[in-house]
Amino acid sequence: MDLDAISASPWVLPVLFAFVVGDAFLVVLPSETLVVALGALAASTGSPSLWAVVPVAAAGAVVGDLCCYLIGRRVGLDRWSWQRRGRVHRALERARITVHRRTAVLVFTARYVPFARIAVNLAAGAGGVPLRRYLPLSLAAGVAWACYNVGIGALIGAAFGDQPLVATLVSIPVAIVLGLCVDRLIAALDAFAARRAGATEAPTPSAAPGPPDRVTPPKDRR
Template structure:
């Protein structure tokens, strides 16, 4: 799980959230591993991944690679930069739950030299909240569903995927609504 969560910081297709949710369900339905250990390991791995992305952003900047200049990542970077200037804590907590935003925020935070002590403390809190939430989703379904760990894991993983898809849908709708409110350019 730790490797998946760590890898998820760099490669958004890695199922870190799903691993935490599944182990949260397994923890409650079978008693092992302990739920506190799932949360602690997931939080540590998430924080390490975020700090490594921060370090890469600080060392390499944010224009070096072609993939980071893609339209989706540029939008995320622009959002991250603007938000980091006005409220680092809100951005880090929000981005923790949005894969491309999380990557962009961490790279931009490093590239723009957000002070490391403040950044690291906020990342630790955000990663712990994220890990607790992901594990709690699995634990909740394991506690209320009969059928043992396999049923709890399957239902909690499907639920985590649905929640993620709903969040993505809401973000896309919000972005389209915001784009619709912009006034059209004047033509003379």
């Protein structure tokens, strides 16, 4: 495999952008893995430039999420059958309930979890979250996501600087494992937040009934 030719190809960055945009709808596309691998390749060979990979990945993330948001605004959350079954349906229901109350938290955390990413963006559009509120959050989340994944890849690439093929191959399982760990961590934090919210909103038990009021009999006027 000629990694030098691949890394120097003018198609690398357009393919990266397309993968990240497509991953907003198709969770089978390994956009995180590709970003990490390109980060490792960039750090070990110098091409493509890390300063190019980060903005391209971030732009793809924002464009993909924005398209998903606009679809949610136009068609809602139950137009298609895939929205009404399985994990996507459960994620959509959770996002629909909380998207206004926790918009920033959901947009940032969902960027790292494929199914949640689709659900949150669709729910934000369908729920009428204003674009002027949603777009800055999506932009910040996309930049943070790109920096995180490229940074992981760059660390691996620096560790195997003279072996770009090894660096690229090592980066793939590392990206998958980290993705699973982040998925589990966010799910645990979400469950914890839901339990706290449930405890906070639980009705306060009514006070125990006291003894009946004592009734004073009327005085005898005889």
